Amino acid sequence: MAEFSFTTEQQELRAAVRKFCADNFDEPTVRTLMESDVTYDPAVWLRLGSELGVLGMSVPEADGGVGGSLVDQAVAVEEFGAALGCGPLFGTVYLAIPALVACGSGPTRDELLAALVEGERTAAFAVNDSAGGFDPNVTITAAGSGDAAVLTGTAARVVDATAADVILVAAKGSDGVSLYAVDAAAVRRTPLVTMDLTRPQADVIFSDSPARLLAGPADAERVITHALQVGAALLAVEAVGAAQHMLDLSVEYSKSRLQFGRHIGSFQAIKHRLADMLVDLEHARSTAYHAVWALTDGTDDPELAVSIAQAVCSAAFSRIAADSIQVHGGIGFTWEHQAHLYFKRAATDAALLGSAESRRARVAELVLDSATVDEPPPVAVGIA
Amino acid sequence: MTTAFDADQVAKIALEVVAEHDPKQVPLPEFLGACYDAGLAWVHFPEGLGGLGTSRGLQAVADDILQGAGGPVPLGLNPMGYGMAAPTVREHAQTDEIKKFFLRPLATTEDIWCQLFSEPGAGSDLAGLATSAVLDGDDWVINGQKVWTSLAHKARWGLLLARTDVDTPKHKGLTYFILDMHAPGVETRPLRQMTGQAEFNEVYITDARIPDSHRLGAVGDGWRVAMTTLMNERSALGASGSRRGAGTISEAVQLWASRPDLHTPVLRDRLTTLWLRAEAQRLTSERSRASATAGGPGPEGSIGKMVGAELNQRIYEFCMDLLGPEGILYHGYAMHGTHRDGDWRGPIQQRYLRSRANTIEGGTSEVMRNILGERVLGLPGDLRADAGMPWKDVPRG
Numbered sequence: 001m002a003e004f005s006f007t008t009e010q011q012e013l014r015a016a017v018r019k020f021c022a023d024n025f026d027e028p029t030v031r032t033l034m035e036s037d038v039t040y041d042p043a044v045w046l047r048l049g050s051e052l053g054v055l056g057m058s059v060p061e062a063d064g065g066v067g068g069s070l071v072d073q074a075v076a077v078e079e080f081g082a083a084l085g086c087g088p089l090f091g092t093v094y095l096a097i098p099a100l101v102a103c104g105s106g107p108t109r110d111e112l113l114a115a116l117v118e119g120e121r122t123a124a125f126a127v128n129d130s131a132g133g134f135d136p137n138v139t140i141t142a143a144g145s146g147d148a149a150v151l152t153g154t155a156a157r158v159v160d161a162t163a164a165d166v167i168l169v170a171a172k173g174s175d176g177v178s179l180y181a182v183d184a185a186a187v188r189r190t191p192l193v194t195m196d197l198t199r200p201q202a203d204v205i206f207s208d209s210p211a212r213l214l215a216g217p218a219d220a221e222r223v224i225t226h227a228l229q230v231g232a233a234l235l236a237v238e239a240v241g242a243a244q245h246m247l248d249l250s251v252e253y254s255k256s257r258l259q260f261g262r263h264i265g266s267f268q269a270i271k272h273r274l275a276d277m278l279v280d281l282e283h284a285r286s287t288a289y290h291a292v293w294a295l296t297d298g299t300d301d302p303e304l305a306v307s308i309a310q311a312v313c314s315a316a317f318s319r320i321a322a323d324s325i326q327v328h329g330g331i332g333f334t335w336e337h338q339a340h341l342y343f344k345r346a347a348t349d350a351a352l353l354g355s356a357e358s359r360r361a362r363v364a365e366l367v368l369d370s371a372t373v374d375e376p377p378p379v380a381v382g383i384a
Numbered sequence: 385m386t387t388a389f390d391a392d393q394v395a396k397i398a399l400e401v402v403a404e405h406d407p408k409q410v411p412l413p414e415f416l417g418a419c420y421d422a423g424l425a426w427v428h429f430p431e432g433l434g435g436l437g438t439s440r441g442l443q444a445v446a447d448d449i450l451q452g453a454g455g456p457v458p459l460g461l462n463p464m465g466y467g468m469a470a471p472t473v474r475e476h477a478q479t480d481e482i483k484k485f486f487l488r489p490l491a492t493t494e495d496i497w498c499q500l501f502s503e504p505g506a507g508s509d510l511a512g513l514a515t516s517a518v519l520d521g522d523d524w525v526i527n528g529q530k531v532w533t534s535l536a537h538k539a540r541w542g543l544l545l546a547r548t549d550v551d552t553p554k555h556k557g558l559t560y561f562i563l564d565m566h567a568p569g570v571e572t573r574p575l576r577q578m579t580g581q582a583e584f585n586e587v588y589i590t591d592a593r594i595p596d597s598h599r600l601g602a603v604g605d606g607w608r609v610a611m612t613t614l615m616n617e618r619s620a621l622g623a624s625g626s627r628r629g630a631g632t633i634s635e636a637v638q639l640w641a642s643r644p645d646l647h648t649p650v651l652r653d654r655l656t657t658l659w660l661r662a663e664a665q666r667l668t669s670e671r672s673r674a675s676a677t678a679g680g681p682g683p684e685g686s687i688g689k690m691v692g693a694e695l696n697q698r699i700y701e702f703c704m705d706l707l708g709p710e711g712i713l714y715h716g717y718a719m720h721g722t723h724r725d726g727d728w729r730g731p732i733q734q735r736y737l738r739s740r741a742n743t744i745e746g747g748t749s750e751v752m753r754n755i756l757g758e759r760v761l762g763l764p765g766d767l768r769a770d771a772g773m774p775w776k777d778v779p780r781g
Binding site for chain 1: 629665670671675691703710713716731732734757762764
């Protein structure tokens with residue numbers, strides 16, 4: 001499975017997911033769902049899991065998955081990104097399922113993982129991150145131990161919490177930070193109005209909420225770190241899919257829109273902007289899939305690969321979405337045009353799981369601060 | 385041979401070459417000649433013409449072994465030869481005998497090549513060039529002036545694009561030739577550039593003669609042939625090192641690491657942004673290689689050329705801003721005697737000045753963006769004032 005080489009099966013998977021999205025996540029449907037109380041269609045979600053099998057593609061067969069790879073999952077996610085596919089992808093597919101895969105086997109974990117993969121249940125990941133990495137400053141507290149634990153505290157701005165059946169949450173007990181599963185019925189949720197209506201959030205309030213242990217203090221950091229890395233890689237891939245859609249839309253528009261008696265794409269001011277968008281998109285695609293491959297076969301340090309991908313993809317998607325509005329002119333600023341949906345998704349993706357700036361800071365630590373002087377270039381000192 | 389050579393077979397051939405012609409022991413032409421004869425010069429070329437008729441992706445397999453044993457990077461020794469002339473000759477020369485006549489000495493670097501395209505009056509609008517070729521018996525008689533010709537003073541052969549018809553629109557009146565740089569009437573003069581050096585030349589051509597057998601492609605088909613050359617040039621210019629952190633960015637990181645006294649948080653973030661751009665382009669080249677077929681470089685090579693050129697400039701600008709007042713000194717503008725090659729290992733200030741050419745040479749970044757827009761994204765072409773006009777009627781100046 002050489003890096004950047006997609007198999008025939010993966011190409012077929014891409015086509016199948018694209019068709020499913022065209023049938024189920026067309027623009028009118030996305031708009032209807034994003035403005036309704038339940039922001040996704042549970043029946044369609046169930047089909048994604050049980051029919052297409054694209055919610056937990058890298059889950060091992062022994063855990064009820066199809067035993068594919070993270071590359072497969074990424075191919076599907078890229079198409080979801082292009083369509084702004086509705087449903088708790090971020091909470092369930094990007095974060096909760098990878099976290100559960102990394103947890104040791106046990107009744108709670110096995111039963112929940114199988115239900116999430118099948119699309120029968122959904123999850124949100126109420127774990128704070130620090131610039132996309134594990135954050136040891138956990139404010140939610142756990143009392144009691146094991147499956148008798150109860151949690152108290154508030155998790156703010158939890159993506160997909162409104163749609164979740166189960167909340168995965170990090171809480172601090174007397175022995176350290178553990179990862180728990182809490183039924184949504186046992187918490188209070190305050191839905192928040194999000195800028196991107198297709199990616200809802202809620203504050204989640206735990207109040208002596210019964211919790212089941214997924215990973216104890218010895219494992220929780222490893223499990224959460226793994227989930228955050230996989231989640232960041234998939235979020236980067238989602239941005240690539242969405243950015244590609246925006247570029248396609250902008251290219252089509254500039255081939256059809258006439259001003260001054262010419263297609264606007266014939267003007268270099270437009271053409272060169274689109275060329276720059278293409279370069280940013282191709283760069284984003286390369287870094288996102290490199291991160292996916294690094295997490296798949298360990299050919300690169302996952303933390304560095306994911307940080308590179310997040311830094312590049314967040315910036316690229318934001319720029320491409322903004323430039324798409326500019327290329328479209330006035331129509332691109334209207335509610336009726338879809339550009340704003342993607343612009344808002346770009347702003348959201350850029351802020352989630354570490355900003356481009358915080359990721360750049362991490363890259364600087366990993367690359368620049370450790371650089372040793374081997375062969376500095378000569379500097380002229382004014383002597384001929 | 386109907387089955388293509390696979391990686392193992394290519395590796396085996398390369399190991400045999402280095403075993404029988406140790407590049408650390410034998411003269412360079414012998415080693416490179418052995419590579420050519422074994423089909424390792426360009427593995428995707430046909431057998432007998434320096435290739436094995438296999439996928440060009442396998443070139444890396446051969447190069448790793450040949451260069452790992454101490455062999456040179458041939459592209460660096462004969463850049464126009466290996467990067468541009470070879471694919472053009474291979475595709476368009478009139479007979480296999482002519483191809484062999486040119487390709488083997490090209491491969492051994494006994495014959496250095498140069499490219500005679502740009503003219504004082506034809507830069508980005510290359511197809512508007514004015515150098516004329518007039519048929520006289522079995523020869524073509526050439527008159528005109530070329531410019532920005534690197535290695536002309538060392539070259540034995542030049543890839544020449546000349547006008548054979550002034551009454552048709554500009555693209556249709558061009559024909560492609562190989563010019564003997566030693567022929568009477570070919571005069572090469574150094575062209576001094578802003579770094580103080582002269583890595584390029586002007587070439588004045590007065591009644592120089594070219595046999596018709598050294599014509600590449602049909603009369604009037606020169607533009608299409610030239611595209612073979614240019615696509616390969618851009619692909620070669622855009623190819624970046626496959627190792628993370630290699631290339632120009634390594635110079636900035638090395639300078640940064642060697643001068644902790646000059647560190648600021650703002651400069652650190654700026655260098656990180658440049659490093660990320662270089663890394664994203666490196667990965668894109670890798671991805672492009674993974675999906676490349678034996679068909680040759682496509683327009684996506686323009687991404688690498690354009691990004692590499694602009695990144696070079698930004699990296700050297702960073703180096704200058706890091707150095708501050710130390711950076712505005714120089715090592716002198718003497719012409720360094722007869723040594724007229726660009727000194728890529730010169731001081732950082734010279735590299736900074738040299739990088740201004742990166743977004744002009746081999747296709748300006750503006751032309752690159754047109755190519756990406758029109759050939760990759762399928763956008764309509766710009767309006768052209770000379771569309772359909774006979775070349776002789778096009779305003780020039």
